[in-house]
Every structure is written in C-alpha cells, then in structure tokens.
Amino acid sequence: MKVFVAKTAGFCMGVRRAMDILLDAANEKNIGAKVYTDGPLIHNPQVLEYLEKRDLHIVNDVTDLSNSTVVIRAHGVTPSRRAEIESKGAKVCDATCPHVMRVQSIIKKYAAQGYSTIIVGDNGHAEVVGLLGYAEGRGHVVENMENIELLPPMDKVCIVAQTTQDRHLFKRAIDEIKRRYPNSESFETICSSTYKRQDEVVNLCKSVDAMIVVGGRGSANTTRLVTICESQGTPTFHVETDSEIDLNKLKVFNTIGVTAGASTPNWMIKRVVDKVRTYKVNKYQKILFATKSIFNFLIGSCTYVALGAASMSYSCALLLGVQPRLIFCIIAALFIFSMQVLNHFANKESVALNEPARAKFYEKKQVLFVILGILGAALSSILGLYHGKSIFFVFFSPVFLVFFTGCKLYQRVFQVLSGTEALSKYRVQKKFSTASPGQQAPL
Structure with a gap:
C-alpha cells in the first residue's frame, strides 16, 4: 500500500512555541511551586494526558494560584482573564501564538477608534473568545454565510478571521460583509x-x-x-x-x-x-521490509555508529601517516557505542516522542542495553588507560565530568537496573514537537 x-502535517509554530514555553516553565519553577495552563494547552487528548502525568494541570475554579505559574495557551485569553490570573498571585507566562497576538492588536487598535469587530470563526472556540475580549463589547462572530444576515446595523466594521479558519470561507465572508457594510476594513489574519x-x-x-x-x-x-x-x-x-x-x-x-x-x-x-x-x-515488498529491518537493527542498536567510529579511527591514522592499530579502533568503537546507548536513557522521554520505534526497540531489552553500555564504557576506559595515561585523561576526563555533574545519567542507569525507573518529571527536550515528517516515498 x-x-x-x-x-505540513504536525505541530505548527504556535503550538511548538507553547509547548516549549510550558516545558521551560516546568523546568525553571521553584521548589514547591506549581505550573498550570489556563485551559487545555492544545486540543489533543494524548498530549494533554502526557502533560497530566508530569504534574502539569489545567486551572480550575478551586485552584490555588499563589506561588504558581500559569501558562496562557496558544489560543490567547481576554485581557480581563489575564488580569484575574495575576490578581490571584500567579506568575503569567504568555504562550499566545504570535499570529493570534497580531489579531488581538488589530482588534484593539480599531476598537479604540470606534469600530465594531466581526470575527469569522467558530463561536465558542478559545481563540475567538479571547479575541472578543479586545473588541470592547462590540464584537460579533460569523460561523457561516447565513450568520451575516443576522448581524445588526453598524457604522464602521473591522473584519478579521480566526487564525485557523478556512481561507475560502473568509474571502466569501469579506465580500458579503463589505457589500452590507461599505465602511469596512478587512485584514488577512489566517496563519500562513x-x-x-x-x-x-x-x-x-x-x-x-x-x-x-x-x-x-x-x-x-x-x-x-x-x-x-x-x-x-x-x-x-x-x-x-x-x-x-x-x-x-x-x-x-x-x-x-x-x-x-x-x-x-x-x-x-x-x-x-x-x-x-x-x-x-x-512478496517483493516483504524482502524490502526484511532488509530494512536489518538496517534498522544496526541503526537502532547503535552498532553502525560504533563501526563508523572504528572506520574513522582507521582512516585518520592513514591520513596522518601512522600505522593503524586495531586496538585503537576497538577503543573508539566501544566508547562511541556506550555513549550513544547510555545517552538514549538520559533522553528517554524525548526519544519516545520523536522516535517511537527506537524507544520501543530499547524498551524491550533496556537492561541488556544498559549493561552493554556500561561494559563498553568500562572496557574502552581500561584499554585507553592501559595504552597511555595521557590518552585516557585527554579523551575520557571531559566525558566523565559531564557524566557526573550535568546530565545525571548515572541516576537513570541505576533506576533501570534496580527496576525502579522513576523518570524525572520535566526532562523533556524541546525536540518534543519536531519538524513535520515531510513527503514520504511510496512503497
């Protein structure tokens, strides 16, 4: 098939930005503080479930917002809602999509000049509700062409669209609204x-x-x-x-x-x-899939990276006019293999989101891979030390410094081996959203 x-499938810029802001707020919060979102950050149940598991909840009527951070979602909120959140003692992180901010500023500017606002969008949608808050009580929502006939008399009209609206509907709506209200100003506000x-x-x-x-x-x-x-x-x-x-x-x-x-x-x-x-x-495609599975194993297990490191060591020796030694190739292969494997567990949540197939591959044999990673690091270190202290300290010291002071990888290793793998709540890389997968070649 x-x-x-x-x-263009996948996260848009505004959603990706909102996720980054939320995760940054979670990472930077003070001890004992809470991080909330004012309404669902995005309309995706699986992502919301993911956030709930990491203690990132949605504000409700009984939430105590003192000593907390509230992230305004990409859809934006009304000015009065923002003021209400701030009055409760919460720090506000504004993750409103820049495209939505532009629409808000347009409505605010023309409302101050006495214009009424017509928003072509979905009545009750979070973005539309937020936009209406900038219209100074003179905002109207048009969901379809029939709604235009129900609009009241207005002198000056500002026409905008919900940023995710159907462009063809918006164009037809502009023509009809301008026919009915000649003194109208329209703006292209649909996100590109x-x-x-x-x-x-x-x-x-x-x-x-x-x-x-x-x-x-x-x-x-x-x-x-x-x-x-x-x-x-x-x-x-x-x-x-x-x-x-x-x-x-x-x-x-x-x-x-x-x-x-x-x-x-x-x-x-x-x-x-x-x-x-x-x-x-x-049958032909099955052969292709079998071949692909072999390559996927070599890639997923980081074997190809280890072979590449060995080849690089051998090639560098030849280029420098030095007699290649097998032991140095082995050291390079073992070291790179161990770092690649153990790094997977240091960024496990990020890998699970961006490379689910690879995450599933490691999940089945995680103890085996952790052991192999540790053995690879130990053997490469021992061999490096055996062949010269200078080689060992120049090559391995910076790595162990990062290992024990920065990434806290050792905690993950012991969690996996002990069977008590309690992942840190907010160690999620900004690659969560990633770029869209792009056009795939047909099989």
Missing part, C-alpha cells in the same frame, strides 16, 4: 501554515484513493481538514491514534494520504504511517 504524508496545510490537502486528495486525518476531535483545525477532504469527494478517516485505524476498511484502497492538525505531535503521525504502510504488502 502506497502512503503519502503531507509535508494553516492555508498552506489546507491547500496541500486539496492537492493530495487529487492523487490518492483515501485520506487519513490524524488529530484530536476537539481540534477545530483538524476537523476542518476532515471537512475539506470530504468536500473533495475523497473517502476520509479521522483518527486520534493508530489504534483507531480499521485496516479492513483500507484494504480496498491502493494509495492513502495522511495529514494531521496543527496540534498533532510528530510521533503520533509516525505511528499511523507505520501501521498503514506495512499493511497489504507483496
């Missing part, structure tokens, strides 16, 4: 990544037999992608996770397109793609 993945995502989906629908849209059912931009796919007459399946995919329904299709909403993490898209791609393969 051929699978094509939209280049949104309409690029929508345009790509339209083009992708023309070249595939069916579409899979990955993302939360509460995500407005994700459900809008579903609507766009269906409007093209393409059979469309909306799933939140790979477990929801019904392969029996896909067996009648030869080519599948995959896209995702702006709040869908990369690792979730990968799982969906992997599940669909490995379904209904022929």
Whole structure:
C-alpha cells in the first residue's frame, strides 16, 4: 500500500512555541511551586494526558494560584482573564501564538477608534473568545454565510478571521460583509501554515484513493481538514491514534494520504504511517521490509555508529601517516557505542516522542542495553588507560565530568537496573514537537 504524508502535517509554530514555553516553565519553577495552563494547552487528548502525568494541570475554579505559574495557551485569553490570573498571585507566562497576538492588536487598535469587530470563526472556540475580549463589547462572530444576515446595523466594521479558519470561507465572508457594510476594513489574519496545510490537502486528495486525518476531535483545525477532504469527494478517516485505524476498511484502497492538525505531535503521525504502510504488502515488498529491518537493527542498536567510529579511527591514522592499530579502533568503537546507548536513557522521554520505534526497540531489552553500555564504557576506559595515561585523561576526563555533574545519567542507569525507573518529571527536550515528517516515498 502506497502512503503519502503531507509535508505540513504536525505541530505548527504556535503550538511548538507553547509547548516549549510550558516545558521551560516546568523546568525553571521553584521548589514547591506549581505550573498550570489556563485551559487545555492544545486540543489533543494524548498530549494533554502526557502533560497530566508530569504534574502539569489545567486551572480550575478551586485552584490555588499563589506561588504558581500559569501558562496562557496558544489560543490567547481576554485581557480581563489575564488580569484575574495575576490578581490571584500567579506568575503569567504568555504562550499566545504570535499570529493570534497580531489579531488581538488589530482588534484593539480599531476598537479604540470606534469600530465594531466581526470575527469569522467558530463561536465558542478559545481563540475567538479571547479575541472578543479586545473588541470592547462590540464584537460579533460569523460561523457561516447565513450568520451575516443576522448581524445588526453598524457604522464602521473591522473584519478579521480566526487564525485557523478556512481561507475560502473568509474571502466569501469579506465580500458579503463589505457589500452590507461599505465602511469596512478587512485584514488577512489566517496563519500562513494553516492555508498552506489546507491547500496541500486539496492537492493530495487529487492523487490518492483515501485520506487519513490524524488529530484530536476537539481540534477545530483538524476537523476542518476532515471537512475539506470530504468536500473533495475523497473517502476520509479521522483518527486520534493508530489504534483507531480499521485496516479492513483500507484494504480496498491502493494509495492513502495522511495529514494531521496543527496540534498533532510528530510521533503520533509516525505511528499511523507505520501501521498503514506495512499493511497489504507483496512478496517483493516483504524482502524490502526484511532488509530494512536489518538496517534498522544496526541503526537502532547503535552498532553502525560504533563501526563508523572504528572506520574513522582507521582512516585518520592513514591520513596522518601512522600505522593503524586495531586496538585503537576497538577503543573508539566501544566508547562511541556506550555513549550513544547510555545517552538514549538520559533522553528517554524525548526519544519516545520523536522516535517511537527506537524507544520501543530499547524498551524491550533496556537492561541488556544498559549493561552493554556500561561494559563498553568500562572496557574502552581500561584499554585507553592501559595504552597511555595521557590518552585516557585527554579523551575520557571531559566525558566523565559531564557524566557526573550535568546530565545525571548515572541516576537513570541505576533506576533501570534496580527496576525502579522513576523518570524525572520535566526532562523533556524541546525536540518534543519536531519538524513535520515531510513527503514520504511510496512503497
């Protein structure tokens, strides 16, 4: 089965930025302090569950905000809501998407000049609610063309759109609103990544037999992608996770397109793609998959990195005019192998999010890999010390300094070996969001 993945699938800039701000706030908080988000950070149940497990909760009516940090989500909030949070003694970290901030500033500027505001968007959506707070009580929401006829008389009108709105609907709405209210000012406020995502989906629908849209059912931009796919007459399946995919329904299709909403993490898209791609393969493709599995093992186990280190040591000796020695190649291979393997456990949560297949590979034999990593480090150190103290101290001292003072890798090692692996709550790299997976070559 051929699978094509939209280049724009996955986290958008605003969501990625919000995640970075939240995780930074969690890492930098004082002892005993709490970190909250004012409403769901993004509309994705799996990511929200991930955050809940790390003690990053959503503010509710009874939350004590004293000695706490509240992160304003990418959708933004009203000015009165921000003032309310600050009045309760909380430190505010503003993760409002820059595109949303721009819309807020436009509404605020024109409201001060006496303009009424018309927002083309989803009534009740968090972003729209926040935008209305800047309209000084003269804001109106238009969800469809029929709503325009219900608008009251207005002298001066400022027209904006929810940043994830359908661009074609917005253009039609502008024309109709300006016809009814000649004294109107309109602004293109739809995020560029949104309409690029929508345009790509339209083009992708023309070249595939069916579409899979990955993302939360509460995500407005994700459900809008579903609507766009269906409007093209393409059979469309909306799933939140790979477990929801019904392969029996896909067996009648030869080519599948995959896209995702702006709040869908990369690792979730990968799982969906992997599940669909490995379904209904022929004999030739099975050989390709078997070959790929061998290479994946060499890559996942870091064996290829060790071989590369040995080759590099050998090549450097030749280039320097020195007789290559097998023992030095072995030292380089063992050392690089051990650092690569142990580094996986130092960044386990980040790897789980960005490389789920690799994380699963290590999870099955984590004790074995930890032992091999320790043995590799020990043997390379002993061999290095045996062949010269200068070699040992120049090469290994900086590594052990980082090992014991910086990354706290030794804690993870002992946790795995003792069976009490309690991961640090907030040690998540900013690679959480990662770039979108890009166009995948068909199999």
